[in-house]
Amino acid sequence: MVTKTTVGILGIQGAVSEHVTAVEKALEASNKPGTALVVKHYSDIDTVDALILPGGESTHMSKLLDKTGIHSAILERIQKNDLPIMGTCAGCVLLAKKLTKEDNDIHLLHAMDMTVTRNAFGRQKESFERPIRIDGFSKPYHAVFIRAPLIDTVESTTKVLASIDKKIIMARQGKFLALSFHPELTNDLRIHSLFLTMI
Ligand code: GLN
Numbered sequence: 001m002v003t004k005t006t007v008g009i010l011g012i013q014g015a016v017s018e019h020v021t022a023v024e025k026a027l028e029a030s031n032k033p034g035t036a037l038v039v040k041h042y043s044d045i046d047t048v049d050a051l052i053l054p055g056g057e058s059t060h061m062s063k064l065l066d067k068t069g070i071h072s073a074i075l076e077r078i079q080k081n082d083l084p085i086m087g088t089c090a091g092c093v094l095l096a097k098k099l100t101k102e103d104n105d106i107h108l109l110h111a112m113d114m115t116v117t118r119n120a121f122g123r124q125k126e127s128f129e130r131p132i133r134i135d136g137f138s139k140p141y142h143a144v145f146i147r148a149p150l151i152d153t154v155e156s157t158t159k160v161l162a163s164i165d166k167k168i169i170m171a172r173q174g175k176f177l178a179l180s181f182h183p184e185l186t187n188d189l190r191i192h193s194l195f196l197t198m199i
Contacts, residue, residue, distance in 0.1 A: 005034030005199055008048030012040060012064040014056020014090060018184035019192075023052070026192035045073035050084040050199045053091025055146065055182050058118065059105040061090055066107055078111050084175040085111060086195045092178040093118055093149050100152050112173045113155035120150035120167075120180075132181075134170060135161045137190055143169070143181040150180055 005027070009019045016038060023036040037048060045051070051074065053061075065071040077083035087095040094109050096116040103118070121128070126147050131140040141162075151168035154160060162170035162179075170179040175198055183191035 003033075005032055005050070005196070006037050006048050007034060007196075007199075008037050008039040008044060008051045010051065010053050010061075010065075010070070010091075011038035012068060012070070013061045014054040015088075015182065015184055016054055019052050019054050019088075022184045022189060022192045026189045026196055029189055030193055030196055032196060039070065040068075042069035042073040045070060045077060045083075048083075050086075050195065052195070053085060053087040053094055054184070055089030055091065058090040058093040059103065062094065062106045062108075065094075071107060071109070074109060078109060081175065084177075084195070084198045085109075086177045086179075086191075086198075087111075088179050088184070089146065089148060089182055092116060092151070092180050095176055095178045096151075111176050112171065112178055113157045114168075114171060114173075114178065115152045115154075116178075117150045117152050119147050121145065121148055130164070132162050132164055132169065134190075135159075136194075141188060141190065142186055143183075144185045145169075145181045148180040151178065 007023045020036040027034045095111045097110045098115045100117040129144050132143045134141050158171050158173040
């Protein structure tokens with residue numbers, strides 16, 4: 001029997017539908033039988049093989065994660081080390097072990113050994129797009145940044161996959177992938193495809 005992969009996309013806040021489309025296309029392109037599931041309830045977490053934490057507002061998302069019980073459900077799977085997670089933008093913030101500037105409104109998942117700075121590009125550069133180099137990708141990737149965080153420091157457990165101007169914007173640690181930009185806003189499926197190989 002062919003097993004079907006279910007990729008959950010946290011659907012309580014932020015850019016959800018674009019990730020659903022990207023996951024569906026990436027599954028199709030990789031010939032992997034599977035589906036995308038919008039996660040709204042803590043019990044959904046038990047049914048997914050992987051999870052995407054989308055961009056949005058990390059303070060708001062964190063509050064809703066706590067309120068819905070999804071935060072604890074994710075933590076349980078993280079502790080069992082059986083849930084690959086991709087965090088994009090606000091999702092990258094939530095995956096961090098630490099924030100450069102502590103914020104009591106954000107309850108981190110402490111999944112990756114990295115310190116993240118929120119809204120790191122300042123007002124003038126709140127949103128911008130630019131080609132970046134990603135380790136393992138043969139061609140540049142066009143990245144969209146929206147009030148993006150930066151990964152300030154990583155420990156030796158965490159591999160840096162992309163940087164701009166010496167600042168880290170993408171990193172991987174085992175089953176976890178963090179990026180400060182929005183891969184769901186381009187038609188380039190390489191990052192979602194990379195995530196599928198981590199499942
Ligand atoms: N600035 C937001 C935060 O820190 C992230 C922005 C985004 O996800 N596009 O939550």
